[in-house]
Amino acid sequence: MAGIVGYGAYVPIYRIKVEDIAKVWSEDAESIKKGLNIREKSVPGRDEDAATIAVEAARRAIQHADLEGTDMGAVYVGSESHPYAVKPTATVVAQAIEAGSRLMAADLEFACKAGTAGIQMVMGLVDSKMIKYGMAIGSDTSQGRPGDALEYTASAGGAAFILGGEKKDMIANITHTVSYTSDTPDFWRREGASFPSHGGRFTGEPGYFRHITGATKLLFEQTGFKPSDFDYAVFHQPNGKFPINVAAQLGFEMRQIEPGLMTPIIGNTYSGASMIGLASTLDVARPGQRIMVTSFGSGAGSDSFAIEVTENIDAKRDRIEPVREMVSKHKTYVDYSVYLKNRGSITKT
Amino acid sequence: MERASASLWRKIRSRYNLVGNECQNCNTPYFPQRVVCRKCGRNSKMVEKQFSGNGEIYSFTTVRVPPDTFKDEAPYFIGVIRLEEGPMVEGHVIDNGIAPKIGTKVRMQFRKMYVDGQEGLIYYSFKFEPL
Numbered sequence: 388m389a390g391i392v393g394y395g396a397y398v399p400i401y402r403i404k405v406e407d408i409a410k411v412w413s414e415d416a417e418s419i420k421k422g423l424n425i426r427e428k429s430v431p432g433r434d435e436d437a438a439t440i441a442v443e444a445a446r447r448a449i450q451h452a453d454l455e456g457t458d459m460g461a462v463y464v465g466s467e468s469h470p471y472a473v474k475p476t477a478t479v480v481a482q483a484i485e486a487g488s489r490l491m492a493a494d495l496e497f498a499c500k501a502g503t504a505g506i507q508m509v510m511g512l513v514d515s516k517m518i519k520y521g522m523a524i525g526s527d528t529s530q531g532r533p534g535d536a537l538e539y540t541a542s543a544g545g546a547a548f549i550l551g552g553e554k555k556d557m558i559a560n561i562t563h564t565v566s567y568t569s570d571t572p573d574f575w576r577r578e579g580a581s582f583p584s585h586g587g588r589f590t591g592e593p594g595y596f597r598h599i600t601g602a603t604k605l606l607f608e609q610t611g612f613k614p615s616d617f618d619y620a621v622f623h624q625p626n627g628k629f630p631i632n633v634a635a636q637l638g639f640e641m642r643q644i645e646p647g648l649m650t651p652i653i654g655n656t657y658s659g660a661s662m663i664g665l666a667s668t669l670d671v672a673r674p675g676q677r678i679m680v681t682s683f684g685s686g687a688g689s690d691s692f693a694i695e696v697t698e699n700i701d702a703k704r705d706r707i708e709p710v711r712e713m714v715s716k717h718k719t720y721v722d723y724s725v726y727l728k729n730r731g732s733i734t735k736t
Numbered sequence: 737m738e739r740a741s742a743s744l745w746r747k748i749r750s751r752y753n754l755v756g757n758e759c760q761n762c763n764t765p766y767f768p769q770r771v772v773c774r775k776c777g778r779n780s781k782m783v784e785k786q787f788s789g790n791g792e793i794y795s796f797t798t799v800r801v802p803p804d805t806f807k808d809e810a811p812y813f814i815g816v817i818r819l820e821e822g823p824m825v826e827g828h829v830i831d832n833g834i835a836p837k838i839g840t841k842v843r844m845q846f847r848k849m850y851v852d853g854q855e856g857l858i859y860y861s862f863k864f865e866p867l
């Protein structure tokens with residue numbers, strides 16, 4: 388099947404600490420940090436949106452793959468914060484990587500799993516030989532209603548994956564993928580609404596946990612794999628706690644999910660979350676190792692992937708900055724008022 | 737607005753990707769593009785060239801009284817960047833906590849330039865990030 392030829396991630400440099408948000412709402416920062424397992428989250432600059440983040444991730448992926456924009460036969464961008472209601476993000480990205488006009492392109496939306504849905508679509512095009520290479524991106528600048536619990540986690544970031552069908556340039560082979568989908572009212576945002584709404588008790592058990600375990604068990608059933616067959620596992624991470632809990636429920640150990648657990652230090656990057664987690668895991672994975680990824684998007688569904696790392700990974704390793712290094716090296720803290728200004732909540736009159 | 741979007745569309749490649757050109761007769765690079773090489777005149781052989789986006793700050797200024805378009809951005813930095821390939825380019829310098837100085841190394845990033853109200857277009861462009 389199709390495999391990963393290159394990848395790149397981008398997280399904006401600005402961060403806000405849980406303490407700075409909790410102070411505004413007179414909440415107890417320590418219990419929030421413990422309860423959500425999150426210390427700080429990324430904040431986009433005033434001049435960043437899901438398109439600029441997608442472009443930065445895409446350019447890094449091109450560099451990592453050592454390809455040209457014109458090598459791409461398809462570009463799909465998954466986001467729940469596309470800058471326009473009508474006008475694709477994918478065309479901005481394609482132009483910014485000089486992909487040319489002979490190109491399939493579209494925007495996708497499926498809450499936090501639109502990016503992994505894009506990976507499956509590109510896999511289909513590559514495996515059917517309709518295209519040689521294609522790019523799938525998950526990118527978001529998600530927003531939480533001020534004072535809502537989501538405000539502590541909703542952050543910004545993205546990752547891009549280039550897929551191809553030739554063994555010689557794959558750094559990892561995607562050996563199997565499945566999805567688990569149902570109509571669940573756990574989280575939504577209507578056209579024109581600035582902030583999402585969530586269905587309270589629907590967000591945990593019937594949403595996240597049911598779909599992640601549903602897809603992961605289906606992957607096990609169809610492949611015969613069990614948790615111990617994988618060196619690493621990456622789950623969607625709306626906070627730092629859920630992925631740890633779902634991993635334990637499924638029989639994975641903490642050491643398997645640790646390399647891809649990024650939410651505690653960058654927040655929930657929505658469509659970017661499981662893909663940034665995979666990128667960060669690939670940064671440390673060695674040839675022959677296996678990675679399992681299960682994303683989750685509210686509404687609701689999960690995509691699960693079994694991935695096997697190839698010997699080509701080491702040769703491409705130094706071409707881009709590892710995700711954890713980028714996140715820890717390029718950061719600057721903002722307080723709540725600058726955070727509001729960056730989000731466009733306060734403007735000069 | 738129609739005129740604005742037409743002029744945006746023409747400049748998209750240079751604004752997104754620092755696409756300029758170069759004279760193959762004398763290897764002089766230009767940004768923005770020139771129709772004729774300054775040195776070679778009618779012997780010019782102009783070909784398109786994409787610049788790397790790496791360079792250093794040649795000079796910069798802090799804008800405190802901005803045009804209306806950038807009123808929410810002020811104060812912000814505008815710099816003249818000497819690209820590693822040679823040409824000088826004017827552009828926004830991103831405030832990433834590293835104070836710009838003459839000689840500071842920069843790299844290109846893709847950012848929003850400005851947003852035309854609630855209903856208009858979003859204009860994207862290169863900006864420069866101090867390293």
Ligand SMILES: [Zn+2]
Nearest residue numbers: 759762773776
């Ligand atoms: Zn010349």
